[in-house]
Amino acid sequence: MKNINLIFGLFLLIFLLPGCDSKPVIGLLMDTIERERWAKDRDLFVEKVEELGGSVIVKVADSDASVQFQQALELFNEGIDALVIIPVDKTVAAGIVKTAKKSHIPVLAYDRLIWDCDLDFYISTDNIQIGEKQAEYLTKTKPEGNYVLIGGPTKDNNSVQLYLGWMNVLQPLVDKGDIKLLSNSFVDEWEPEKGYEVIKGLLDAGEQIDAIIAGNDALASGAIEALHEHDMDGEVLIAGQDADINAIRNIVFGNQTITVYKPLESMAFNAAAAAVKLAKGKNPTDNMSFTVNNGHQLVPAILLEGQVVNKQNVRMTVISEGFVAEQEVFE
Known part of the structure; x- marks a missing residue:
């Protein structure tokens, strides 16, 4: 009887303990x-x-x-x-x-990478590469002129990564004198009004803007609003990121040049x-060798590639992949 009770007790303990499954x-x-x-x-x-x-x-x-x-x-x-x-x-x-x-x-x-800690894993896009894609696209269209950079909040590591990508492309052109940076700053929130404030301030001061690179589509939408108030719709090249539905519409209607689709x-x-x-x-991380330095250690990571979306390829990218519906864009 004691053996039966012991077996039953062991079975019950095994059943109650959390297992691998x-x-x-x-x-x-x-x-x-x-x-x-x-x-x-x-x-x-x-x-x-x-x-x-x-x-x-x-x-x-x-x-x-x-x-x-x-x-x-x-x-x-x-x-x-x-x-x-x-x-x-x-x-x-x-x-x-x-x-x-x-x-x-x-x-x-x-x-978004977390700094100075024992992080187990990190997954994102290659944000330096995304910044480069934004800057490369605009500079191929407008290799000379006045550029404005609107970076996101520095508490987000992606803001710094994007900026590094922008400057990898822009700095040689700035050094040659082909491009002038009218404004080169980080805002404190990823909000449209922050992009609006930057561009409105420059336009009110009489500055001529040829191109704007924004850290995301929300900042870009604020910039577009400021341009609209000055009757400059579609006159300035604008790059954003995230492929928000409003950004896709702005691209189709000619008010934004590109976004980057993650x-x-x-x-x-x-x-x-x-x-x-x-x-x-x-x-x-089995069979993985890629790592990212977070200031404390090399963190195992996966970095995916973003894709430029413009007026010509919008149907072949975000619409065909089901990221946005065609009726949402062309309503």
Whole structure:
């Protein structure tokens, strides 16, 4: 009888203990879903994690770094197995990573690198390359003239990466005197009004602008609004990023020159696969050799390539791939 009770007790213990096949719970900390693309990232990521047998708890910080830190603590208390962060602030988020490590929770940075911490994984696009694509496209069309650069907030590492890409292309032309940088600054938020303020200030001061390179489509849309107020629709070359629906419409109607389309589906799916592996204690970096330096260590990484979208290829890119619907663009 004692042997039967012992066997039953062992069976019950094994049954109750979480095993390798238990459903992994992934925490997803987001900066915002106010911008169109981030809602798509969220939906794609959750979809893929669920396909892989996991579940996702999503928390959105509304661009407040302190709120995001508190949300991380809430997720740790809820018992997540891995954490994915789209950081509000690359430095504040390092504290989240350090706290997660104390609880042995692996962390993946999504689209924005987190600095100076023991990060497990990073997935994004090659943002230096995206900056180069933006600048190369505009300079081929307008190799001489007055350029304006509107960088995003420096708390987002991508802003700096994009700027490096811009200057890789522009600096030789600036040195030759072919291009003059009328304004070369970073704003404090990824919001349209910030792009509007930069361009409105220059136009009100009587400056002639030939081309604008913006860190994202929201900043570009603000610049377009300022140009519209000065009856300059379609007169200035403008490059943005993210392939927002309004940006695609602006391109079709001739008010924006290009945007850069990030492969969100591939990025979200790769992040989901890596997060589920991390949650199960597996190494997501098998057969990978690419790394990115975050100031503390070389972080295993996947960097995908962005694609330029212009008026000529809009149907062959974002529409054919289902990123935006044709009726949304040509309504």
